[in-house]
Amino acid sequence: MSLGITTLIAKTMIATHNIEDISFEQNQICLRVDGQTIKLPISKVSRKLESATDIQRNLYTISPSGYGIHWPLIDEDLSVDSLLKNI
Numbered sequence: 001m002s003l004g005i006t007t008l009i010a011k012t013m014i015a016t017h018n019i020e021d022i023s024f025e026q027n028q029i030c031l032r033v034d035g036q037t038i039k040l041p042i043s044k045v046s047r048k049l050e051s052a053t054d055i056q057r058n059l060y061t062i063s064p065s066g067y068g069i070h071w072p073l074i075d076e077d078l079s080v081d082s083l084l085k086n087i
Helices: 047-051 054-058 080-085
Strands: 019-025 028-033 036-041 068-071 076-079
Touching (some): 019 054, 028 080, 036 080, 076 080
Antiparallel strands (some): 019 028, 068 076
């Protein structure tokens, strides 16, 4: 009889960004990231978000590292770094 042993190695995730808030105002996505407020036209950020309903836009998850944002109802992922390059 063989005993299988699984070793788990804990990895420490280093936060890239501190995403404090995400909201939508008219045709803009508003992000509060690293203490600053950023507003970008949704049309420049994502076609999926542009055509999404309010419910679809407001249901999102932020990665533990603060690197990305995921909208599961429309299967959209955006990196915070790419959003910050658009400001």
